[in-house]
Amino acid sequence: MSKSILLLACWAACACSLASAQGGAKSGTIDFNELKPNLMVTPIFSEIVVLHYPAGFVGAFSHTNPHPDGNYYIQELVLQGETADQWSQMITTTGKEGLASNANLTPKAVLESIATGFKRGCPDTFSVKGLGSTKVGDHDAFVAWVSCGTVNSVAGAHSESTLLIAVKGTADYFTLQWAERGPASSQPLAYDEAKWGGRLKRLTPEKMCPRTPGEAAPYPSCVDKK
Secondary structure (H helix, E strand, O other), X not given: OOOOOOOEOOOOOOOOEHHHHOOOOOOOOOOHHHOEOOEEEXXXXXXXXXXXXXXXXXXXXXXXXXXXOOOEEEEEEEEOOOOOOOOOEEEEEEEEOOHHHOOOOOHHHHHHHHHHHHHHOOOOOEEEEEEEEEEEOOEEEEEEEEEEEXXXXXXXXXXXXXXXXXXXXXXXXXXXXXXXXXOOOOOOOOOOHHHHHHHHHHHOOOEEEEOOOOOOOOOHHHHOOO
């Protein structure tokens, strides 16, 4: 697997590996150098996501994958000096166009499906912790943490843990993820409240706003909104 084993690639099924979806993906056109310091303002389908990302992270990859059932967007940040394939930490924002129209699909169900797919990669060292429902602006969301003690990738054997927020937007679904790789472990890893609780505060978007037709960057209707 070339990216985080937890990233979504097939939202319709909510349980596929990103590697299959990104096989032919090309780097996107976002110029991360033009972003405000530690502030990312990203238009994703029908909404704008405003996220304060931690110092030390830089843009590594962005792409929209076309799909008949709704396009899929992904954006990745890694620590400076690392790459989208060789990384120790990664912050990812994704969107699946039109998925919120599925009334039976809740944010919790999205993360449960991700966790099920995650477990297949490390059944003996898998661990998960649901952190509960929350709100991102007016949108329903759910938070969870999942982990593999040992997973194999192009980076070699390592552990991988990810904090996830699934957000049901007005029309689309979104996830925000903070993944970390570490030494491989023969045992499931334990949830560290101090570490991941602090990261949750920094991962949660500052705001999410509907896009204004015809408005271009820097999207003042959202960014300047109190």
